[in-house]
Amino acid sequence: METVDTVVWALWAMLPAYIPNNAAVLAGGGRPIDSGRTWGGRRILGDGKTWRGTLIGTAAGTLLALGLTQSAPAVGAALGTDLPTFPLRAGLGLAFGAMLGDIGASFLKRRTGRERGAAFPGLDQLDFVVGALLCGFVAAPSWFTATFTLPVLVVVLVATPVLHVVTNGIAYLLGLKNEPW
Template sequence: MLRTVVAAFWAMLPAYVPNNAAVLFGGGPTIDGGRTLGGRRLLGDGKTWRGTAAGILSGTLLALVLNRLAPRIEGRLGCTLPRFSPRAALALPAGAMLGDIAASFLKRRTGRQRGAMVPGLDQLDFVAGALWVASTAAPRWFARTFTRRTVAAVLVMTPALHVGTNVVAYLVGLKDEPW
């Protein structure tokens, strides 16, 4: 079981990092350009082109670094770690950002303001996006990497990791709310 959790964490790292990078490097023009639908912003000020690009780039670069580190780390851990195909290296972070953008769109449609908490959606939106885009862009890689047990591990560990990293970001002043 521990090997499954380690492999799941490793496989999801390129999807875990993009939202953090978007917070650190975001700002600038918003994706929605201030447009509204039904009197509400499409996405809001928190979804910017620069943040999205920084998120995708950071996750992709991390996947490439992980590919180089895997052989050294496997020996120490005693388990095999997933390698990222080029498509998977791009699909995971792009999907994570797409999932987060889709959640923002859903929040605006339901009248929630930027930063409003929606349990479940906030913790798994980027996971759903990452897994969907990766399964579409790199289906063979996805089938080898994300077994049922691996997906189950991701679904259990991600909410805890998400809450923990958001609390840390809040405490150091990078986020306005701790979720």
């Protein structure tokens, strides 16, 4: 595959993992997952991880995967390249995994004394990628290994932190997020 085709393939394959956290920012609120409970004097997860945000984020990523699967042939033909499609389990795995990775990061932030909204450079940019890739693999192993070949994984690990910084910066400037990370 040409490099540019690999990049397009990788970004398309990761879209169901990129959307959930952004949808959660827009849709979040309500009851926190940890219900306010603490562990070792600190919140288990904090008020930034809610049931509604997690549910709507996961649903948004899964629905997007279904839409991408429908449009892959037409868009691929227009771009003159192949694009991945998503079995339901794969889309669900990527979307839920992205939310789970972000929740795991909040757990680690609270354990290391960071308040809600505090930055944790590196973790903030990669938590949802690691979560999405692990859950995508568990949910649909043969689809995953066919879709995320080594070159595709390299593109994902390089491009995602860059995209994350840009989208969160935009969300911050638009007043949608309290911090630009």
